[in-house]
Structures are given as C-alpha cells and as structure tokens.
Amino acid sequence: LSPPPKKSPIGKLPDGSFSPYAGADKFFQLPLSKRTKDGLADKKFSSMTDIQRASLPHSLCGRDILGAAKTGSGKTLAFVIPVLEKLYRARWGPEDGIGCIIMSPTRELADQLFEVLTSVGRHHGFSAGLLIGGRKDVDTEKERVIKLNILVCTPGRLLQHMDETPNFQCPDLQILVLDEADRMLDVGFKKEVNAILSQLPRQKQTLLFSATQTKSVQHLARLNLKDPEYLSVHEES
Numbered sequence: 001l002s003p004p005p006k007k008s009p010i011g012k013l014p015d016g017s018f019s020p021y022a023g024a025d026k027f028f029q030l031p032l033s034k035r036t037k038d039g040l041a042d043k044k045f046s047s048m049t050d051i052q053r054a055s056l057p058h059s060l061c062g063r064d065i066l067g068a069a070k071t072g073s074g075k076t077l078a079f080v081i082p083v084l085e086k087l088y089r090a091r092w093g094p095e096d097g098i099g100c101i102i103m104s105p106t107r108e109l110a111d112q113l114f115e116v117l118t119s120v121g122r123h124h125g126f127s128a129g130l131l132i133g134g135r136k137d138v139d140t141e142k143e144r145v146i147k148l149n150i151l152v153c154t155p156g157r158l159l160q161h162m163d164e165t166p167n168f169q170c171p172d173l174q175i176l177v178l179d180e181a182d183r184m185l186d187v188g189f190k191k192e193v194n195a196i197l198s199q200l201p202r203q204k205q206t207l208l209f210s211a212t213q214t215k216s217v218q219h220l221a222r223l224n225l226k227d228p229e230y231l232s233v234h235e236e237s
C-alpha cells in the first residue's frame with residue numbers, strides 16, 4: 001500500500017477550508033491559463049519546488065505572501081506565475097499601463113528574473129521593461145516606461161522615475177513583488193523601498209520573497225502585507 005497523500009496545512013485558506021490545489025505537485029494541476037502552462041512547458045518546468053508548492057495555492061487566490069526559502073529554491077517562478085495570472089485574469093492590455101512592479105536588489109538579479117519573466121510569459125501579450133541604474137539613458141526610458149505593463153527594477157531607478165517621470169502613476173497597480181527582500185534591506189535600500197511603498201496604491205496584492213526571515217524583513221511585512229500567509233520552507237530529506 002502506498003502512503004496516503006500528504007494533506008499539507010499549507011493549503012489552508014483564510015476561511016478554514018483547504019485549497020483544492022494544496023496537494024498539487026505539478027504545475028499542470030494548478031488553475032493556470034494555457035498561455036502560462038505553455039510557457040512553463042517550453043522551459044521544461046513540470047514539478048514544483050517546495051516554495052512553489054507551498055505558496056502558489058495562496059498567491060493564485062490573490063493573497064499576500066511572505067515566502068522565505070533559501071537561494072536556489074525556485075522563488076522566481078513562485079512570483080512570476082501569479083504575476084502573469086493576475087494580469088491575465090484582469091484582462092490587462094496595452095492601454096492599461098503599469099499593472100505590476102517587481103523590485104530586486106541588484107542589476108544582475110533583476111536581469112535574471114527579467115529573463116525568467118519574459119521566457120515563461122512569452123505566450124502572453126504583456127509588455128515588460130527592465131529599469132536598472134546606469135543601463136541606458138533615463139530620458140528615453142521616461143517616455144516609454146509609463147506604457148509598460150510590467151516593470152522589473154532596482155529601487156533606486158524606480159524611485160528616480162517616480163520622482164522625475166511625468167505621469168508616472170500606477171493607480172491601478174494589481175500586484176507588487178519584493179524579491180530578495182532581505183538583501184534589498186541589507187544593501188541599504190530601506191529608505192528607497194519605504195518611499196516607493198508609500199507612493200503605491202494600498203489596494204493591491206503584495207508578494208514578498210526572501211532567502212532569510214530577518215527582523216527587518218518581518219517588520220517590512222508587518223507594515224505592508226494584508227493578512228499574509230507566512231511560509232518558511234526549509235530543506236527536507
């Protein structure tokens with residue numbers, strides 16, 4: 001006899017019920033758009049990692065998340081997938097402007113996650129831009145940035161746009177991601193991050209991912225997440 005399937009408490013929803021997707025191990029078992037499923041299949045992603053399995057049933061229901069899992073555990077897809085699904089379900093289009101902001105502490109990390117976003121998201125029609133300091137002329141960027149759907153940025157460059165770019169507003173922002181939040185705070189971006197958060201609309205979904213659960217990450221989460229699901233995934237086996 002094989003052991004019964006694990007019913008993880010991780011899939012419990014706020015009303016006490018379990019998400020029907022809580023026991024899912026494979027991406028195709030999740031309620032994803034065909035476009036996202038095709039993007040995952042193109043890249044040969046099939047089984048979820050622990051942090052993906054733990055967080056996606058919640059994040060796909062629109063909940064705020066604080067997810068902590070070590071480097072290399074697959075946190076990027078744990079936020080790229082809900083970002084794509086959120087905008088897809090909102091029927092976000094070219095005229096709708098900025099629907100998602102993803103913040104990352106360094107240019108290199110922003111670059112890497114941008115690559116994952118654009119490859120897994122290639123069957124969707126969203127426009128995405130990489131806003132990182134020193135990359136290219138900020139003035140040319142200013143004209144284009146407000147027309148993009150998804151911004152991947154470092155805090156410094158994003159704040160520069162918020163301060164200097166005419167009509168840089170995102171009143172309908174659907175979803176905000178803070179990636180590598182511990183590092184973002186460590187490298188001294190605390191002031192920038194707080195300034196950015198104070199200018200964004202309150203009504204939105206927020207996903208906060210971190211390699212470690214530091215005090216400052218928990219503080220950031222306490223101030224900025226609504227009834228979040230706290231997920232800390234440690235290595236098993």
Ligand code: ADP
Pocket residue numbers: 045046047048049052069070071072073074075076077
């Ligand atoms: P983290 O942000 O937690 O450090 P990444 O998102 O960068 O981790 O992922 C680490 C590596 O694992 C990447 O090479 C990525 O392609 C791979 N990976 C992520 N999710 C999966 C998955 N479900 N199946 C196979 N490989 C995966």
Ligand code: MG
Pocket residue numbers: 075076179180
């Ligand atoms: Mg990462």
